[in-house]
Structure formats: structure tokens, C-alpha cells
Amino acid sequence: MKTTSIFIIFLILNQMMGQNYPAYQNLMPQPRSLTLHESRFVLDSLFQVTIPEASSKRVQIAATKFIRRLTNRTGLFVKYGFPVSKKNNPQAAIEVHYKKKGDLRLYEDESYQIDISSKRIFIKANTDIGVIYAFETLLQLLDNDKDTYFFQNLSIKDKPVFTWRGLMIDVSRHFEPISVIKRNLDAMVVAKMNTFHWHLSDDQGFRIEIKKYPQLTEKASDGLFYTQEQIKDIVQYADDRGIRVIPEIDVPGHATALLTAIPEIASIKKTYQLQRHAGVFDPTLDPTNPETYEVLDNIFKELSSLFPFEYIHIGGDENEGKQWDANPDIQSFMKQKGIKSNHELQTYFNIKLQNILKKYRKKLMGWQEIMTDQMPKSALIHVWFGRAGESLKKTVKKGYYAVLSNGFYIDLLLPAATHYRTQLYPEGLTDEEKHRILGGETTMWNELVTPVTIDSRIWPRTLAIGERLWLNPQKVDIRNMYRRLFVQSYHLEELGITHLKNRDVILRNISQNQDIRTLKALTRLYEPLKGYTRNKGGKEYYTYSPFMLFADACSADAEDALKFNYAVEDYLKNHNSDSKKQIIAYFELWQRLHGKLQQLDTNPKIQKLLPMTKSLMKLSQNLLQLSNNSVEIDKGFIAHLRKVLKTAYKPYNDVDLSGIKSLNQLISYWLSLRGYTWK
């Protein structure tokens, strides 16, 4: 019986994972147009890739990485490990053509075309950036049967809807080493994303070496920062992958780190220390102090020489102005200049920054708060609060250009579906206004995220956001999206992305290297608390608290929760016995986990999980009874079930069962069969 149940679950898994779909149905992002042809291109170890003579570094890297990844996926001992120029190999299997090196600016041509016939594959693009994306699509098209790897013959024409497809990583709350940034840049290419936003300073750390002010990293980074050489290395690495980098120095708020190093420019003169908690804090730059602008001028000067992209992000969010209210000199400055509010004062500050940036030929980008009546329309607005559609609408109607992050806050740990559904074109916009919506950006805020867990927070959900920004699908098929998401997700491992493997690292730590299968089954079910409830008020966790806990091994879109929901969906639609078997198999699995966990040598970390698995066991037992027509139930049972359900859905260990959304419907249906109602 046990073996059967588990076997059924793996059947669901295989169906969900889309093992049986042809590769071209698993593309993510889906291309704009795809035309199928007859026949296949079969790979053998003699295939060669040709690229134009004197190809750009981008094309050379993309073609070489393509060969490596194809080799590793297929196990083929390829003879030609590097791309060669067409002159030397007029009849190569894969032929790349492109017109020019792309510029890493807005609206650059990123389109590409793929034509696969039985003997040849052509990649065509206007820029080398298009070539990069073509290789990513081609790799996703790799298919196989028992004996061969092949590409289905087809033609693809593709280009993105939005020109700003970004990922932000906050390296202040928790620092992320260079290797983490690089592997995420590689993964961004898979998601066809082109903008890396580097949140380099905040209350918890200042993470970039500024030669003029060595104290910034000496005093305000705990030794965890990027040297300028490392910054250049990353900017080049990103450029090689068609990615532009926008740095952010968050001012005038979120400035504790900056003021720890340079307290002279604070609105309240005192000694500052790095924040170890999460939250919004008071330390704020003094906008009335000329030295403030001198410091920022020097910082932005160095930034401008390090980052070639046209924009610099100045933050500007969540300044509550408490220090401004508390400083009489600032108050009299405002009176004297006729500045009526803190918002106006911040605009005064922002315009000064914009003038500094202009000197260095840079444009200003800032979080939504910078959008006040006086702020020039040349500022790029980073929309992040309010209802996404309304905030966007308001922004572009006013005449600003906008990038949307509201809807893409992956640190909220919401399902991929939520992000995927986020629409970037609100109703009622003119074409010109729509044009002002440049795209969107995934935001990875790092309060509860370390190098061990960051990948599991960014991926795979950012692949779904990538499709939203590339294709902007109008009709969404969530189940199809999840199927494709799971297929492409595991391929990210070949880039070193740790979202799958580090879960096991955490579980081995919890179990102290005992068998982790029980713990793993639990992580497929429980999800980390959503919407900032994990660290309520920001005071439970320090930046140096443990992040190797059960919640850190769990992630949004728990696999079994998702699959269970789909089994219930199918069952309620068709009342088919296969779906019911799957549902029952899950209940049987879940009721056993408590006992299995108790079989391990225990320790304080395992002890904390037992109340959780016990409540899951009780819930599963009750649901098994309910599912079994031969078991009689009464009102007492229903009352008991309600209690058991409530207990099981409580938060334990910073996780809960909220991923299982379909249980109420299922219970309601089963009760209705017996003539009861359930609310």
C-alpha cells in the first residue's frame, strides 16, 4: 500500500513536470511566433557552430557556453569544443549571423530568429544581444527520445515587449559574494532579462569601495563589500551577457551605513552604528548641508566611471523625515527657502542630485516617492507601492517614464502565479503613455536571505516574471505556466543556481546528516510565511541570526501543495477516480511524516518541528476518514475537523500550509455528498 501511494505521487509529478511534452511546448519565455515543420535535426558529436569572423566577445562567449551546456545535457563527446568562423567551416550544423554589436541602452534591438531544418540550424539577429537570446531558446528546444537528442524542425521569430526587464538584488541587508551575483546574471539570461539593479547601500551596510571615502567600507560594511576591481569585473561580465547594470545608493533615508562612516552629513549629529535589524530607520542625510552634496558628488562621480549605463538609482524611498522634523536648523532652512513639507525638501535634495548626475552624463532613477509636483519629468520613476495599475497609470499620465516593481516583490514569497498575472498596461492609456512604461523589475530584498538561500527566493519565480516582461501574455494559463516553470527550473542548476541543492544542505544541517527524505517531503508542502509576517516588526531576526532553519529550506510554490491543488481541481471537475487516488495518496503520505520524523535521532531543531508534523498527521487522518465512504461521520466529526484544520493551518516554525488552497473546496464537496454543508 505504501509503495503504491508513493508511486502515484510520482506519476503526478511526472505529469506536472511535463516529461511527455515536446520541448518546444516547454519554452519559457514563450516566443512571439513559432511555426512547426516536419522532421528533426538529430545531434551527433561532430556538430559544429560557426559564427561570423571577428565576432564580438558576447557571441563568442554565448556560442562557447552553448556548446558546453549542450555537451553536459547530452553527454555527447563533441569533437569541436569552440565555435569557429564560417570561412573555415562553410557547412557547419549551427550557423550564426548578426549585423552589429548591440548597445546596452534602452530600446536596443534584442530580436532574433531561429530556423531549424534537418541538417542545419540558422540563428539570425540584428545585434549580438539577439544572438545570446537565440542560443537560450535553442537550448530549451533540445529534445530527446530513447536513443538520440534532437531539435524539432521549426521557425521562431521573437523579440521582447518591454525594454526594461530587470532583477534587483539588495546586497546591504545581507551581502552576496561575487560568485552569487555572477550565477544570477547567468540565470537572468535564461529569463531573457537585461537589467541588473544593484542595491549597494542601506542601513545595514555600504557595499562598494569608494576611493575618496575609504571609511565607507572600512566602518560600514563588516568587511563585506565589492572592490572597484570587482565592480568592473561584474559590469564586464554583465555586458558580455547583454545585461546593463544600474547601481543604487539609497539616499536620503536608508542611510545608516553611510552615516556610520560619514556622520558629518547626518541631519542629527551623533555617532551611528550599522543596523542589525530590519525596518525603516531614522538616520537621514542633511539636505541643508553643502557637505552632503559634496560627498554625494564624489560618490556619484566614482559610480559614473564604473557603470556605463545611462541611469543611476538614488533610492529616495521611505524617508519619514523624523530627523528633519527634529532639527531646528533644517526647519529654519525650510522656512527661509519657502519649502513647505518634507516631501518638498526631499525634492529640493533630489533636484540637486539630478544636477550632480547631469555633470557625469547620467540620468536619475528613484523609487516612487521622488515623484512630487516639482520633480522634473526626466526622472525615471520606480513604481513600488499602491495598486500596480493605478500607480503606473498615475505615473505615466503625469508624464514620467516608469519601471514597475509592485507585483514583482519576490521577497513577499507569493506564488509565481501572482507575479505572472501582474499586468503592466493599465486600462485607459494612450499609446504614448503606454510607451512610457519601460518594463518591470523583480526586487530581491535581502532581510531574511543569505548566500545560501538567495537563489531559492529568486528562482524559479523570476522565470515567470521574465515571461511577463518579454511576452506580456494577455491570456494567462497558470497551470501551463507552472508546468513549463518546473521544466526550466532544474536546468538553472547547470549555471550553478543553488535553489534545489541548497534545500538539502539546510535539511542535512537540521537532521545532523541523517536521512532527509521526511524533511524534504515536508518542504514540498509547507511554505515560508508570506508578506513580511516572518520577521514581524523586524525585531525577531538580527542580520546574523540563523538562516539555516526549516523555513529557509521551504520556498514559495511548494511542489506537492501545488500538485495537490491541481489534483483537487481535476477531481472536483471530473470526479475521476485517478485524481481521488492521488489525493488519498497525499493524505497517506502526510499522515506518516510525523512518525517518520520521530524515528530520527532527535535534536533541538527536529524537536521544534514535531508539533507541526503532529498537526499535519491529525489533519490527514481526519481527511482520510472523510474520504472513505464506509466511515460514518457526524456533526461532532465536522466540529473536530474544523479544529484540526485550524491547528494544522497555523504558522509553525515560520512556515504554514497556505500553499494548499484547495482543501476547503474538497472538504465542502465531500461533506455535501453526505448531506452536510461546510463554510
Add this chain to the structure above:
Amino acid sequence: MKTTSIFIIFLILNQMMGQNYPAYQNLMPQPRSLTLHESRFVLDSLFQVTIPEASSKRVQIAATKFIRRLTNRTGLFVKYGFPVSKKNNPQAAIEVHYKKKGDLRLYEDESYQIDISSKRIFIKANTDIGVIYAFETLLQLLDNDKDTYFFQNLSIKDKPVFTWRGLMIDVSRHFEPISVIKRNLDAMVVAKMNTFHWHLSDDQGFRIEIKKYPQLTEKASDGLFYTQEQIKDIVQYADDRGIRVIPEIDVPGHATALLTAIPEIASIKKTYQLQRHAGVFDPTLDPTNPETYEVLDNIFKELSSLFPFEYIHIGGDENEGKQWDANPDIQSFMKQKGIKSNHELQTYFNIKLQNILKKYRKKLMGWQEIMTDQMPKSALIHVWFGRAGESLKKTVKKGYYAVLSNGFYIDLLLPAATHYRTQLYPEGLTDEEKHRILGGETTMWNELVTPVTIDSRIWPRTLAIGERLWLNPQKVDIRNMYRRLFVQSYHLEELGITHLKNRDVILRNISQNQDIRTLKALTRLYEPLKGYTRNKGGKEYYTYSPFMLFADACSADAEDALKFNYAVEDYLKNHNSDSKKQIIAYFELWQRLHGKLQQLDTNPKIQKLLPMTKSLMKLSQNLLQLSNNSVEIDKGFIAHLRKVLKTAYKPYNDVDLSGIKSLNQLISYWLSLRGYTWK
């Protein structure tokens, strides 16, 4: 039945893993002296670590990392995330004392002392390097029961036997990014190793930026090299961990990469190209050309300024002198100078190098071949061939100082036991001669190793070598060593070491993200071919061949093979039924794997494994019959078993069953019970 079998296997696992041993019995390396006391120091979230005021960066880093690792292991929400100075916290739980900053030179004091009582832990050392090792030992002493984490009260006094405890990494055959080097430096500290030998050049790539000759990395690295900034970063990172770094530029042989960039100094003038195969190749520097010394002078000059350690490694191995024989100018040079052999010519070359190094205040180290009669005794000899004891003896008897690597070639993929047994003091040495044996070095040659697999080749076996070099145990208990090895092995994951987690990455790649439990069971049984038989002749694999194959997921000391051997050992000694049950459970598991593998959606990578699992199934079936007294057997059965055994032990997919060493003994015993003999 199935469930029972698997359960028994996990029982063996738990016993082997030493779950039930107190932490102080799991130390690796074991300390020189350990005295147990009554009682425990119980950890709570308020514990603090104090360090002397103005402590060195090494102590600050070691103490901070200790707190982080302890926090993550225990899940404790510690209040004090950083060490503080004693002045501010006179009564902290953990108190560190040391006398001075250690120098990263030979014979530096690395001793330490730990005293744990119920309320206080004292760490005492003469240098900050001793403090680093004390923290490592203390972390290994962390113990727990159901509800608490604690340290057993005890006193430890410890210091190393050998002053050279090294790990060499070859980054030429396959490049290893900075992040790989850093995490391995961290793991070296766990093994209490103090010397990182960086093999930076060979036929397949020149991996360090030389400002004077940018062509070295432009033409001879495929873009995979370390900038001098990155080198400085690594040297500092190593220094912070008490590790000195010795760079190697391998000359005059193994020089294809060097000559690809600078063909002018080759013994045969022509165009060279990077080697893509493994092996020993002809390209050799011209020792008669003054330009050769000019180039090397410039290279060693830059190296000397980058690496503060007193030694530089000049390679010198495996020069077959074919190019010297083939060049008439070199032949006449030899005649003119009275140089009688290629060996003498190489010594002429080596002495010139030694003089260059002297200018930069560096000493010369080279592989064993440099030890010719004319070579000055000041050269440090890196012993690597012949019988370890004899080679060492010969070297020190001649008056040279020596470092041993023969016995520590981990790329041979031999069991940890083999390396652990390697003795560093041959019989018949005077004290002075013994003193000339500085220690040993693990050598990680990278022909078949990539960033994905390197950690699984180095670890955990290098922990056993670390104990050999630290403690140099005279009486070895192999089973005890393995027990401790498995305990400390998984803790390496907290440093980012990927030896466990990347196995699953490879298996997911093979299975295309299906359930990997069957494949995993196979990796616990099969071991990669030993002793360079995998890539015989060096021609099957290119440097860009796939290294995500089944063999790459396997490693030396396959867990189940090892445990099976111990079950057989116990059974043959005691004839106890528990051991027999364990043995039977393994056979039952192994006979099922073929069927389970066939249940997966197949692909060309899985197809290749089926003949292997089929032969394992047949073997297991036959052994189950043999084990079962109620099954009659005859001579025909024995002949058949012999055939099945031979087929099962053949190499498949670059792996074999050679880890299962005990099968013949077991068969022989079972047959003897039935009156048959087995040879």
C-alpha cells in the same frame, strides 16, 4: 519486506555515521592530548565571545565565523553576533587569549589549548594561527541532546607534527573560479592545513595575469585566468586563515600554454596551441636561449611581489627532453658546456632559475626530478614518485628537505584509507634527517575535474590526510577513521563545499529531473575507475568533454560499498544474524535497482546505465540464492556465479564495483558451509 530492508540499511548508516558517539570522539584531526572532565557547558543565546583588544584580523574573522557557524548549526538566535573585547565583557562565556600574530613561515607556532568548564571556555595560543585551529576544534566539539546544545567539559592541548600541510589545486587542466578556491581554503582550515599550492600553468592553460606579458592570458587561457587583483585577494584570504600560498609555474616541460603565448623561447620554433587532451607533451622551454631566462625572470619578479611566502614552485616534472634531442643547436650547446644528459641540462636550467629567485629573496621548490647530483641542497624537493618511503629516504639522506605527495594523489580516486596509511617517517632515519621531512601535500590534478566536481574529489578524503599530517598517528584504526570522516564530511557543507550536493545536480541532469533515488543508490555503490584508467592514454576526454556523467556523480569510498564491507567483516568474525540481515538487505536493494531505473522515462544517458544495473541485478539474485540455505546449489551454480560476478565487476560507464572488496570472502565462506571451495 521492502520497507524492512531499507530500514535496516539506514540502521547501518546511523551506526557508521556515529550518531551515538559523543562529539569529542568524532574529532578529525584528533588532538594530541584530551582530558575529559565532569559536566557540560550548555549553550544559550546569550553566550559571548571575547577576544583581546586590537586583535588581529585573523582572530576577528575566526571568532566571527565561529559564531555564525555555531548559530547555523544550533538554530540559536544569539544576541551577540560579533566578538567583543575583554574590557567590555569581563565575564564572557568564551574567552580567547593569544600572544602574537603568527608569521606564515615554516615552523611557526600553531599550537593551542582549550579548557571547557561548566560556565567558561578558554582558548589559549601563542599565535593567532593557534586561535584559528582552536575554534575549529571547538566547533567539532559541539554536542547535543534532545533539548540543548552543549560542550563536554574537557581540556585539549594540541599542536601539529608537520609544518607543511598542503593542498595543491591544478587550475590549468580545468580552471577553477575564485569562489572554488575560497571555499576550499575554508575547508583546509577544518583539516588544519596551512599551505595552498596553486598549480597555475601547464599544457592546457596559463592562468595568472602577468603584466609584462599580457599575451600569456590573452592567448593561452581561453579567457579563464586570475587577474593580479584576484591573486592578491586570494593571498589575503588565505593569510586571514593562517594559510600560505605557493604558486607554481611548471617549467621547462608542461609548457605548451606558455609557448602558445611566447613561442620564441621554445626548444623547437613553431606555432603552439593549447592542449585539449591530458598527458605528457613535448613542448619544452629552450634552456640555451637567454631570452628564456629573461621571460622567466620577469614572470618570477611579478610572482614574488604577489606571493609573500618564501618558496616558489618551478615544477620541473616529466620533461622527457624530446625537443632538446631534436634541436641540433641545443645538442651542440651541451657538448660545448660539457653537459652530458638532459637531466644535467635541466639542472643547468634549474640553477639559473634558483639564481633568479634569489634576486627576489625566494627559495626554489620543485618536483622530485629536479634532484640531480648538481642541484644545490637548498632546493626543496617535492617527492611524488617511487615508493613513498624510499623516495623520501633517498631525498633526506642526500641532505635535501622534502615534502611528500606520493601517497596523497587524490586524483587516483583511491580510498581515504590508502592515503591515511601513508607514513611520512621511513625507517632508519636520524633525527636530523627526519627533521628534513617538512610534511606532505594532497595533489588535486584536474584533468577530469571541473568546478562542479572538484570538491567531491578533494573532500572528504583530504580530512583523513589532514589528520595524517597534523597528528601522524602511528597505530591506525581505519574503521574509526571512516566513522569520524563521515561525521565531519557533511559539516563541510556549511563552508559551501559541494561534494554532497553536486552529486544530486549531476543525477538530476542525467535523469532530466525525474526522481533520482535509484541513481543515488547506485552512486553509493559504484566508484569511479581508479588509477588513471578512466581516460586511458589521455585521448578519450577533451578538456571540454562532458563531466556531468554518472562517473562524475560517483566518488571514492562509496558509502554503501564501505558499509557492506564492514557488515561482511562483522559477519565473518561473529556470524551474527544482524550482520547477515544487513548483507541480505543490500542484495535485495541492489537487485531492485535495475527495475526501478527502467521505470523512469528513459534517455540516452539512462540507456547507457542499464547494462550495468542489469549485471548488478543478476549478481544480487545469485548471491541471495547462495545466502539462502533452503536453496540447493550445485557446481553449475558456482560456475554461473563466477561468470555473473566477473560481468558485474567489469567497468561500466567509467565506474566499477571495486569498492566492494569483501564479496569473495563472503562467497567463499558461504560456499564452505555447503562443502564447496572458491578461489
